Amino acid sequence: MEFFIISMLNGLSYGLLLFMLSSGLTLIFSMMGVLNFAHASFYMLGAYVGYTVAQFVGFWPALVVAPIVVGLLGAAFERQCLRKVHKYGHVPELLVTFGLSYVIVELVQLIWGRIAVEFRPPEQLQGPVFTLINHSVDGLRLIWGTAAPELCSAADAAVRVVCSPFPATRGFMMLVAVVMLASVWLLLTRTRIGLVIQAALTHPQAVESLGHNVPRVFMLVFGAGSALAGLAGVIGGSTFLTEPAMAATVGSVIFVVVVVGGMGSLSGAFVASLLIGVIQTFAVAFEYSLLTLFEQIGVPLSDSLRNNSYIRLTLSQVAPILPYLFLVLILIFRPRGLLGKREG
Amino acid sequence: GETVKMVRIDPLTGLLGPVGVSQFKGYQFFAEKFSGKGNPAGVKFEITAIDNKLSPAESLNALKAAIDQGARYIIQGNGSSVALALSDAVEKHNARNPGKEVLYLNDSAVDPDLTNSKCSYWHFRFDADTSMKMEAMSSFIATQPDIKKIYLLNQNYSHGHQVVKYAKETIGRKRPDIQFVGEDLHPLAQTRDFAPYIAKIKAAGADTVITGNWGSDLSLLIKAANENGYNGKFFTYYAGVTGTPTALGTNGAGRVYQIAYNHYNMGGQMEKWMKEFNQKYNDDFYTGSTIRIYEMLGAAMAKAKSTDPVKVAAAMEGLSVKSFNGEVQMRKTDHQLQQPLYMSVWQKADAKYPYSPEKTGMTLAPVAEYPNYVSSTPTSCQMKRPG
Amino acid sequence: MNTTTSTLAPVRRLNTGRWLIWGSFALLLIVAPHIWGSGLGLTVLSQMGIAIIACLSYNMLLGQGGMLSFGHAVYTGLGSFMAIHALNRVTEGAMQMPVSLIPIVGGLAGLGFAVLFGYVTTRKSGTTFAMITLGLGELVFALSLMIPEFFGGEGGVSGDRMAGEPFMGITFGPQRQVYYLIAVYTFVCVALMYAFTRTPLGRMLNAVRDNPERVEFVGYDTQKVRYLAFIIAGFFAGISGGLAALNFEIVTAEVVGAARSGAYLLFTFLGGATFFFGPIIGGVLMVLALILLSELTKAWLLYLGLIFLFMVMYAPGGIAALIMMNVRVAAYGRLRELTGSYLALFAATVVMLLGAAAIIEMVYHLQLSTTLGDELNFLGLTLHARGWASWIGAVLVAAVGFGLFELTRKRFARRWGAIQEDIENQIKQKEAA
Amino acid sequence: MLKIENLHAYYGKSHVLHGVDFEVRAGEIVALLGRNGSGRSTTAKAVMGLVDCEGSVSWKGQEIVGRKAYEVAHLGLGYVPENRDIFPTLTVHQNLMLGQKGTGKGSRWGFEDMYTMFPRLKERQHTEAGVLSGGEQQMLTLCRTLMGDPDLIIIDEPTEGLAPKIVELVAEYLQALKARGISVLLIEQKLTIAMRISDRALVMGHGSIVFDGTPEQLKADPAVRKEWLEV
Amino acid sequence: MSGIAPTPALELRDLRKSFGKTEIIRGVNLAVQPGERVGIIGPNGAGKSTLFNLISGRFAPTSGQVLLNGQRIDGKRPFEINRAGLSRSFQITNIFPKLSVFENLRCGVLWSLGYRYTFLKFLADLTDANARAEQLLHMIQLDRKRDVLAMNLTYAEQRALEIGITIAGGANVILLDEPTAGMSKSETSRFIALIKDVTEGKTLLTVEHDMGVVFGLADRIAVVVYGEVLAFDTPDAVRANERVQEAYLGSHVAEEQGAGH
Ligand SMILES: Nc1ncnc2c1ncn2[C@@H]1O[C@H](COP(=O)(O)OP(=O)(O)OP(=O)(O)O)[C@@H](O)[C@H]1O
Ligand SMILES: Nc1ncnc2c1ncn2[C@@H]1O[C@H](COP(=O)(O)OP(=O)(O)OP(=O)(O)O)[C@@H](O)[C@H]1O
Ligand SMILES: CC(C)C[C@H](N)C(=O)O
Ligand SMILES: [Mg+2]
Ligand SMILES: [Mg+2]
Secondary structure, eight states: OHHHHHHHHHHHHHHHHHHHHHHHHHHHHHHHOOOOTTHHHHHHHHHHHHHHHHHHHOHHHHHHHHHHHHHHHHHHHIIIIIHHHHTTOHHHHHHHHHHHHHHHHHHHHHHHOSSOBOOOOOGGGSSEEEEEEEETTTEEEEEESOOOGGGGOOSSTTSOEEEEEEEHHHHHHHHHHHHHHHHHHHHHHHSSHHHHHHHHHHOHHHHHHTTOOHHHHHHHHHHHHHHHHHHHHHHHHHHSOBSTTHHHHHHHHHHHHHHHHOTTOHHHHHHHHHHHHHHHHHHHHOOOBHHHHHHHHTOOOOHHHHTOHHHHOBHHHHGGGHHHHHHHHHHHHOTTOSSOSSOO | OOEEEEEEEEOSSSTTHHHHHHHHHHHHHHHHHHSGGGSTTOOEEEEEEEEOTTOHHHHHHHHHHHHHTTOOEEEEOSOHHHHHHHHHHHHHHHHHSTTOOOEEEESSOOOGGGGTTTOOTTEEEOSOOHHHHHHHHHHHHHTOTTOOEEEEEEESSHHHHHHHHHHHHHHHHHOTTOEEEEEEEEOTTTOOOOHHHHHHHHHHTOSEEEEOOOTHHHHHHHHHHHHTTOOOEEEESOSSSTTHHHHHTTTTTTTEEEEESOOTTOOHHHHHHHHHHHHHHSSOOOOTHHHHHHHHHHHHHHHHTSOOHHHHHHHHTTOEEEETTEEEEEOTTTOBEEOOEEEEEEEEOOSSSOOOGGGOSEEEEEEEEEOHHHHOOOOOOOOOOOO | OHHHHHHHOSSSOOHHHHHHHHHHHHHHHHHHHHHSOSHHHHHHHHHHHHHHHHHHHHHIIIIIHOOOOSOTHHHHHHHHHHHHHHHHHHHHTSSOOOGGGHHHHHHHHHHHHHHHHHHHHTTSOHHHHHHHHHHHHHHHHHHHHHOHHHHOGGGOEEOOSSOSOOBTTBOSOSHHHHHHHHHHHHHHHHHHHHHHHTSHHHHHHHHHHHOHHHHHTTTOOHHHHHHHHHHHHHHHHHHHHHHHHHHHSEEOGGGGSHHHHHHHHHHHHHHOTTSTTHHHHHHHHHHIIIIIIHHHOTTHHHHHHHHHHHHHHHOTTHHHHHHHHHHHHHHTTOHHHHHHHHHHHHHHHHHHHHHHHHHHHHHHHHHHOGGGTTEEEETTEEEETTOHHHHHHHHHHHHHHHHHHHHHHHHHHHHHHHHHHHHHHHHHHHHHO | OEEEEEEEEEETTEEEEEEEEEEEOTTOEEEEEEOTTSSHHHHHHHHHTOSEEEEEEEETTEEOTTOOHHHHHHTTEEEEOTTOOOOTTSBHHHHHHHHSSTTOTTOSOOHHHHHHHOHHHHHTTTSBGGGSOHHHHHHHHHHHHHTTOOSEEEEESTTTTOOHHHHHHHHHHHHHHHHTTOEEEEEOSOHHHHHHHOSEEEEEETTEEEEEEOHHHHHTOHHHIIIIIOO | OOSSOOOOSEEEEEEEEEETTEEEEEEEEEEEOTTOEEEEEOOTTSSHHHHHHHHHTSSOOSEEEEEETTEEOTTOOHHHHHHTTEEEOOSSOOOOTTSBHHHHHHHHHHGGGTOTTOOSSOGGGOHHHHHHHHHHHHHTTOGGGTTSBGGGSOHHHHHHHHHHHHHHTOOSEEEEESTTTTOOHHHHHHHHHHHHHHTTTSEEEEEOSOHHHHHHHOSEEEEEETTEEEEEEOHHHHHHOHHHIIIIIOTTHHHHHHHHO
């Protein structure tokens, strides 16, 4: 039970991390149609800028400053580069961001070095928010903060006690992800910006002649998306690792989230993130493979077949590639994505 | 004396870029130290590097470029995939271009295949392979009565697979009472979130984890263990690799062990070198193989009275030299260097073990030393010797 | 009527021109190894041939069919794997086949996998297609590390191309022989792929790219057109993979990786996806950039990124489009007027780039190779990364270069504009006539 | 109110308008006629700042050549493009919403005005505009521009694809606009309608104005009609 | 023609189509005889284009049947219907923008001449297809624009090309959706002549709002109002029909007519 709860929490919080990473991308992708390959690079920039700022003024101010800096950089990039290629269509847009991602990685390494920097979460976020104590006799208990060591050990060897702290960093991450969801949702539904951009994708001139400053809106949206990535970076970087490879490792999975959720659908991205987070976490927990499946349903297998790697691959081994499998299946059977309204 | 041109083919960019860059500095540093009077043959060592981006195909291009540049000695270390490709390519090159042979000196690719099923006469390994390290590691584990349940968590590629294989084999032999309560393979350098694995390890009741993980796969694992209240031990191969100390920080103090042929606090000449290196480059020197390569080459060239790779290779077979941790020998049958190994543990640097990598205030303190014979493992190598 | 059409299209004319082009292409393939004959030179040339086939096959999807694939390496890579397995069969004697035909095995494998995967991917178009290929690519790559039986694990699968009986003294041991094999394949494949663009299917593929909906109303099934093209592209991709297997004699998992797929996309685009010969330029550049650039400088990734940024921004049609624009100017006999501006522009660019590159090199030097002291060799010049003089010099050169560049660029743009206007007017007049 | 002098416009390098001069006065409906390709739509785009142009366009005494389209729109010029240019992924209501400037407060027009003008739109208000029939789309673009509360509205081929009855309706509404003091520059093919409702007719040929007068004068000038309108 | 009634070239039987809850086409019955020219008129949003979309396979009908020469084609994909001999044009120009005019036409020709998906023959060697494309080029009077990219044509030229592609495949039943929309009077009359010319002997259905065009072109006129056929009769009878006047034509039609021709 406690394993289930912890796994569920892990899954949800990982899912929320994915959402945090991809919310900015969803924003940019759904509104501007730009597949921003440099999104993860902005995430990384957020982490590094956050790291530097935090050294001078502490973590909390950095949490505000870094996203702003990254947002401004994003806006500047939109203005100087992306805007120039917008008229050539989506492939050049994508390639420009591709080029940018190379440049950012190199610049980051020039400025901050090629190895990880030590970016720690603040005091307040170190340690657990709460601890789950599973006592084989007394059952399950929840204690806020750290559990005293004596609670986690039993004098009697027959009694098994397991303490599972839930890290505050993860809790904070979840909180921020939810705030992001709310703010992007407000931006999309409470303002006309979304409409302006959607309209401008097909008929930019018509939108302009209705009195909307389309280039500026594009710039703002791209800046906002980058800022969201930057915010995710400060949190992700301090919770996990701040290193030059951090962009590459999350690069493609966030596309999966956006696409699986349904292009242009914020709620879809949210659902997809949670789903992928939970699926992946629980997949790790299972040792099932085709082999065990065959054995359970009683299919006789030859020895050579038994040693076949495909058959022996367990669910937990393939867990990290499940998102891609999920992506391919979703697109084949439901090209609009989970909650999307139309095909790409 | 003569100039010996060597080229190191290794990643200078990407995931293992920092490791390659740092190691290359070591080569340059020691090329100076070992040139001229520094070696018995009196030759001058000259080394350059080519970035292979951790790609086997690129490494083969690099090999061609190196040969074009007149290099007859190729050095490589990071990535067993590259090592296997290079070993194969060197073998072919030497067969097809008699008189233009090149030697391949491997400083850290640890796939046992390189000195077993896929061994080559032209390949020499200076690191200890996975099986040797596991021999030593299991000997240490055998002395730890509180270890009862082990979990194997590894990267899903050959290095990880081999750690699993040898762990089961050697520990099963030395401590048959130990239970393997779980086994997991995860993809290389993809996993951000190790919390599910930690949950699983805890649920399995493991008191110890053996992992061949390196880079972020290692540091994130330890971090997740810390945060999620897992207090067991970790036996690792690569806690000291560039970048990992910083990423580890104080996480895992006292319970992360590393098995290697050296550690940060070797004392003696090594201590002086490391200090000098640190001052010069603001970086840590930890790839002791570098030193062994220069020592071995110098001795072999003196013995062969030539820098011709064919003669040097012959001279190097079975050659012993006195190195920073005693005598080491290049075993003739498989070209695997036989050497002592050390078990060390990640902890706060103190007066006794003062060397602190990457200004972390932490260090790897030795807890056990294993002489050559302990770590030596048998080989199935049947190499084709020239002539 | 005939006169008007032929003047309207001054470029397409006469078959002698075509013979000339293909003849010089063949000649170039034949003499190249005599010009660049070193070991590295030969491998670089060989890989150019391989990359040319791969990029052209990729462009069947991107440029001609409007299919943005993020997973083309799956087909080149699986072709490589099948080819190397076939080669090993031949070595073992389990299969009789001349080594020179191994690439065809790769081609058939590419075709086979394209039949399989293409069936699901080509049912969709646009972003959906792109994302499915991305997902499939990641899947195949991830599986390649998990299934050592076929992919050989981390070490990959190696082979020996000197298998079977030598034919007329050709053992394929020496790189030069492999190069000529690749050259023959390259020539034939390029010719075949060019021919494809002139067939009904090739044309309908363009139509599908432009307007899939309308295609359905002229009797064609768009999905089938895409699917068939995908299969054919898979075949050529596989051949390229098979050649790579022979060239390297080892195939590792990276050949199906996303980085490889990305490289095909980037360089095809850089070469120019809108013209048939664009990807040929792209393939050549790909090999140059990935092999030579990284040997030249440690900052190669930065340069590569910057090149992309600027190319996409200022020459979105790729290099081929730049060439064709100048060909058009030349066809109207106006290129002469531009030579002066071009020279000035070129000189200014060189100065600017020199300055900028010197700065970049010094920065990298400071970070990466402190060993050799602060001196670095930059194109035969000794710079001091810690010396004021070098920095000031580099900045000065870059600044002056930039100033000159802006000046000459403006002048050039004016001239260029004027000429284009003239040409447009000429065309209009002809149309009106 | 709108005064155009010696206006030249270019698409890339091709020169399309060769010095256009005319004026639209307050509360006037001016028809801009001409054959296909004579440059009428280009004139509209040039005024709105959607193509490269030289020369002078003054609006309420202010020079607006070189201004961005959104600035021009905020000065009170409305433009209904010829290709309809509805926003296909947005609903009818959202399309109208985008026509508003700011929150739409203080505008002479609201959603209800539009829906009473074309009840058909009200029925379809939550439908994606992309699936509307050709005619419905035409109504929508007109309304969308009106929502922005312009003082002068440039309409490019408003009756294209509209059923005869609706064409009548549009004609009536244009007159109603005029009655409210809004000027109209009407680009039209349907001569009858144009002649009937406009105060002045301009005829364009090869990128410049070749006739400027009242509809009656145009009717009386068969040479112009023959040469430039081919009727 | 013999005594028995000929099979209609195109027949609609109780055709219905709903989008969501709204039923747009509400039971349409129509039979068009071979060689007949039918004009379709009706208020905006009545469902004329939708009807075309149902016939040509762009949408599948909710219920009802479509028969082409007696064969059922409802629910089939557009390309199948096209191969069966029905071709259509679009209200909003729908051509291949990055191909030359000639290539546009040739794309329309290929399937009907049996070249299908072949990649073993050169286009240049397909003498029949090329001749047909040249002929079409001449018919739609775009000879001079042969090698111009379609996207660079003027509006009227694009409309002509649209028709050209539609008739290229030699289909016997042709549907034209507002072919003359956006054209000036002179262009329009030139265009009607062109349409008459190129569809000689074929069955033609045309949606039009320009009464001049409809009355000039059609043998019979179908009036579609709110998804139903209100009348299907000769032009004169339709013009006289009061319900049609009320629903569609309005008061000024007569005047418009006079001015037009
Ligand atoms: N985007 C464009 N690029 C290049 N030339 C164009 C473009 N749009 C229009 N033209 C050309 O400019 C000229 C004037 O076009 P414009 O659209 O202003 O004519 P118009 O009088 O509105 O005709 P129509 O009745 O076809 O709408 C035409 O010759 C046309 O070919
Ligand atoms: N895919 C769809 N989803 C929902 N409603 C649709 C769809 N397609 C068409 N409609 C609706 O069906 C109605 C009929 O449209 P259609 O295009 O057939 O009209 P039409 O008779 O051609 O009119 P017009 O003369 O204005 O072109 C319109 O109200 C339109 O909004
Ligand atoms: C340097 C190490 C982290 C790499 C390791 N030697 C390997 O085989 O991959
Ligand atoms: Mg117009
Ligand atoms: Mg319609």
